[in-house]
Amino acid sequence: MNYIELDLKVDPEFSEILMAELGEAGFESFVETDEGLLAYIQEADFDEQAIHDLTAKYLDLTTIAATWKSLERRNWNEEWEKSYEPIEVGDQVRVRATFHEPDPSFTYDLLIQPKMSFGTGHHETTWLVMNEQLRLPHERLSIMDVGCGTGILAILAHKLGASHLLGFDIDEWAVENTRENFAMNGLPAESEVFQGTIQDVPDEKIFGGVLANINRNILLAEIPTYVKHLEPGGWLVTSGFYETDQADIEKCAAENGLKKLRSNTRNQWATVVFEKIK
Numbered sequence: 001m002n003y004i005e006l007d008l009k010v011d012p013e014f015s016e017i018l019m020a021e022l023g024e025a026g027f028e029s030f031v032e033t034d035e036g037l038l039a040y041i042q043e044a045d046f047d048e049q050a051i052h053d054l055t056a057k058y059l060d061l062t063t064i065a066a067t068w069k070s071l072e073r074r075n076w077n078e079e080w081e082k083s084y085e086p087i088e089v090g091d092q093v094r095v096r097a098t099f100h101e102p103d104p105s106f107t108y109d110l111l112i113q114p115k116m117s118f119g120t121g122h123h124e125t126t127w128l129v130m131n132e133q134l135r136l137p138h139e140r141l142s143i144m145d146v147g148c149g150t151g152i153l154a155i156l157a158h159k160l161g162a163s164h165l166l167g168f169d170i171d172e173w174a175v176e177n178t179r180e181n182f183a184m185n186g187l188p189a190e191s192e193v194f195q196g197t198i199q200d201v202p203d204e205k206i207f208g209g210v211l212a213n214i215n216r217n218i219l220l221a222e223i224p225t226y227v228k229h230l231e232p233g234g235w236l237v238t239s240g241f242y243e244t245d246q247a248d249i250e251k252c253a254a255e256n257g258l259k260k261l262r263s264n265t266r267n268q269w270a271t272v273v274f275e276k277i278k
C-alpha cells in the first residue's frame with residue numbers, strides 16, 4: 001500500500017485546526033514540525049482538489065504552502081497501460097507512451113513515460129501551457145522549465161525549435177524521469193536537468209522563455225527571480241493556479257516588469273502569458 005506524505009508549511013498556531021480537518025478528510029497520522037505539519041493518507045484516498053480547497057480556505061488567515069509526495073515508487077507504466085490514451089493539444093501535438101502507435105498526422109509527437117512525475121498533458125495546466133507554447137516563438141531560444149515534472153514542456157520547446165533547455169524540479173523522481181524522457185525524445189545531450197529550485201540557477205543564465213507550471217504561492221514568491229533570468233522581450237508562461245488566483249499572479253507580474261500578453265482557462269485552471277518589458 002502506498003502512502004502520500006502531505007507537507008504543510010503553516011503557522012503552528014493553525015496546526016490543530018488543520019489536523020481536525022485533515023482527519024475528517026481521511027488523513028491517518030500527523031507529525032508536527034517546526035515549520036508546520038506532516039500528514040499521511042493512503043494514496044487511494046488522497047484528493048488533490050480537497051487540499052487546494054483547504055489551502056484556499058485559510059489563505060485570509062495565514063499562509064499555507066502544501067506539497068506532497070508518494071512514499072513508494074509504483075510501476076506507473078503498468079497503471080498507464082491499463083487506462084492511458086494519447087492526448088492531443090490542437091491538431092499539432094500528440095502526447096503518447098511507447099506502447100501507442102505513432103500518428104503521422106500530428107506535427108509534434110511527444111513520448112512520455114510518467115513514472116511518479118506530474119505531466120502527461122492530461123492535467124488542465126499542462127495542456128494549457130502546451131497550447132500557449134504553440135503560439136510563442138521558440139526558434140533558437142534558450143528555455144527554462146521550472147518544476148519540469150516529466151519534462152513534457154521542455155520536450156515540446158525542443159520540438160518547437162528551442163536551442164537549449166534547462167529543466168529542474170524539487171522531486172528527485174521527476175528529475176530522473178525528465179532525463180529519461182529527454183533521451184527518449186532525442187533532446188541534445190547538452191540539455192540540463194537538475195534537482196533543485198530557481199535559487200540554484202546561476203545569475204548569469206539568461207533565457208528567451210520561461211515555463212512555470214507550479215502553483216500560486218511558489219509563483220508569487222519566484223516571479224521576481226524568473227524576471228531576472230529573462231532577456232528583455234522574453235516570455236513567461238505561468239500556470240498551476242485557479243482562475244480565482246489569476247489577479248494576484250497578474251499583479252505580481254506587473255510589479256516586476258512583465259506585460260500580460262494573454263490568458264486562458266480550462267475547468268477553472270488558468271494560464272497567463274507575460275512578456276518582459278524591453
Ligand SMILES: C[S@@+](CC[C@H](N)C(=O)[O-])C[C@H]1O[C@@H](n2cnc3c(N)ncnc32)[C@H](O)[C@@H]1O
Binds near residue numbers: 174214
Ligand atoms: C504542476 S507540476 C508541473 C509539471 C510539468 N511541468 C507539467 O507542466 O506537467 C509542478 C512540478 O513542480 C515541482 N515543484 C514544486 N515546487 C517547486 C519549486 N519550488 N521548484 C521547482 N520545482 C517545484 C513539483 O515537484 C512538480 O513536479
